[in-house]
Amino acid sequence: MTTTFTVNGRAASTDAPPATPLLWVIREGLKLTGTKFGCGTGLCGACMVHIDGKRAFSCQTQVSEIAGKSVTTIEGLSADSSHRCRRPGSPSRCRNVVIASPDKS
Numbered sequence: 001m002t003t004t005f006t007v008n009g010r011a012a013s014t015d016a017p018p019a020t021p022l023l024w025v026i027r028e029g030l031k032l033t034g035t036k037f038g039c040g041t042g043l044c045g046a047c048m049v050h051i052d053g054k055r056a057f058s059c060q061t062q063v064s065e066i067a068g069k070s071v072t073t074i075e076g077l078s079a080d081s082s083h084r085c086r087r088p089g090s091p092s093r094c095r096n097v098v099i100a101s102p103d104k105s
Contacts (some may be wrong), residue, residue, distance in 0.1 A: 005066045008033065008076030009072055018064035022056075024045045024074060034074035049073050 002018075004013040007030060014025045015029070026035050035058055038046030042057035049058045050072040 003063050003067045005068060006070045008072060009070075012071075014063060016063050018062060020063045021059050022049070022061040022063055022066060022071070023058040026071075032073050032075050071086060 001016050001018065002013050004011070004016070007026070008057075012030060014020075015031050016025050016029065017074060023035060023037060026032050027037075035049060036046035037059065038044035040059050042060040045057075047057050047059040049056055051061065052069050053072075
């Protein structure tokens with residue numbers, strides 16, 4: 001079964017099994033590697049994305065849960081990497097900023 005959704009404003013789809021973690025679809029299927037695997041339990045925030053504007057741990061979100069929804073990854077915060085959380089060395093310091101204000105640069 002194909003699951004369709006948007007990622008960073010672009011249409012996307014996957015044929016991954018419904019129980020597949022979104023993290024692996026983002027990293028392996030869509031080749032967006034800014035979203036990281038950390039703890040695998042939704043505690044560290046390395047896999048944080050926004051789904052319809054709300055924070056979500058992509059390692060804990062199944063593909064079946066995102067059908068028809070909009071996903072924003074760290075790559076989607078700014079097209080030119082100008083967002084402060086896209087700068088080298090920043091993600092570890094920006095985790096809570098990204099969660100709290102995805103539209104701010």
